[in-house]
């Protein structure tokens with residue numbers, strides 16, 4: 291199999307698995323049980339993991355709160371901040387291209403009396419800091435803009451936006467789930483108050499994430515129960531998952547520059563190759579401010595899902611920016627937000643790489659993809675008409 295869906299999830303790194311195994315076997319103690327060794331072992335592992343994740347992102351250990359996922363971190367950031375303002379500030383600013391964890395949390399808050407401004411993006415998916423400035427109000431509680439988009443890879447100017455947001459007295463959250471492991475991510479450089487992370491997007495295990503909460507930020511507790519995560523997020527800690535997350539992030543960051551250079555080179559080879567070999571194709575997103583591992587194309591006159599099925603038959607795992615994710619027939623909200631008409635958005639394909647992707651795999655996809663697109667187009671009445679007109 292050629293796996294080119296690393297924006298959906300990544301393979302667990304062998305080092306992360308190795309670090310996790312003892313906590314799935316002999317060290318099964320509850321990290322809250324301090325009166326015997328296996329509990330203390332778990333507690334120490336948890337402590338070390340928190341320290342490590344904090345170090346990697348330029349935070350203090352007591353600013354890192356482990357969660358059950360990236361979605362949970364996003365939900366907590368939006369709902370927890372609004373709830374802490376207790377009606378004094380009820381305005382949220384976000385963008386039209388956020389992950390559904392943010393968009394649907396905002397929609398939920400709208401049902402509970404909040405007003406939400408959904409900022410548009412330009413044709414490359416970029417949020418304009420000037421638009422943020424114009425939308426800020428006295429009652430703006432929080433601005434949430436993602437660091438990197440999961441569909442088209444666009445990297446947003448978070449540091450610039452955070453500065454503007456703070457000058458107006460609001461809080462800044464960023465969803466850094468896709469960025470981590472694919473670029474340097476430091477909360478001090480970004481200047482954010484809250485930041486969401488998820489382990490399985492950087493070769494850690496699924497079902498574990500974290501929310502960075504800057505010291506001094508008032509946020510309501512999210513899971514009510516015991517005193518775990520400083521009482522803010524109760525539940526017996528997923529020690530193995532947390533240890534795996536820390537190890538995966540350390541591993542990714544150890545060779546970050548080298549890995550990014552590798553992915554960027556292969557990404558560009560893929561983008562250039564596809565645009566060169568397949569007519570009526572556009573690259574979605576920008577070439578410059580782009581995740582090193584993401585490529586997203588729209589092929590006119592065909593359906594993304596048919597491409598996926600044919601790629602699957604050839605052993606290539608990829609993703610399209612449309613229906614299946616949401617179970618609806620609407621194309622991706624991100625592709626619509628960058629201005630693509632429905633019919634073009636439907637014909638899109640996301641290929642996302644990892645540090646393990648090889649030149650041979652990219653070459654093979656460049657061999658496999660053009661005839662697939664050509665075959666599907668031959669079955670398309672629209673394409674037939676275009677050809678007919680061209681031949682006249």
Ligand SMILES: *Cc1c(COP(=O)(O)O)cnc(C)c1O
Pocket residue numbers: 297298358359360361362364389391436438439440465467468488489490491497498499
């Ligand atoms: C994957 C993803 C999430 C959700 O993370 P989970 O851990 O899968 O819940 C949130 N935001 C972005 C940008 C993502 O890519």
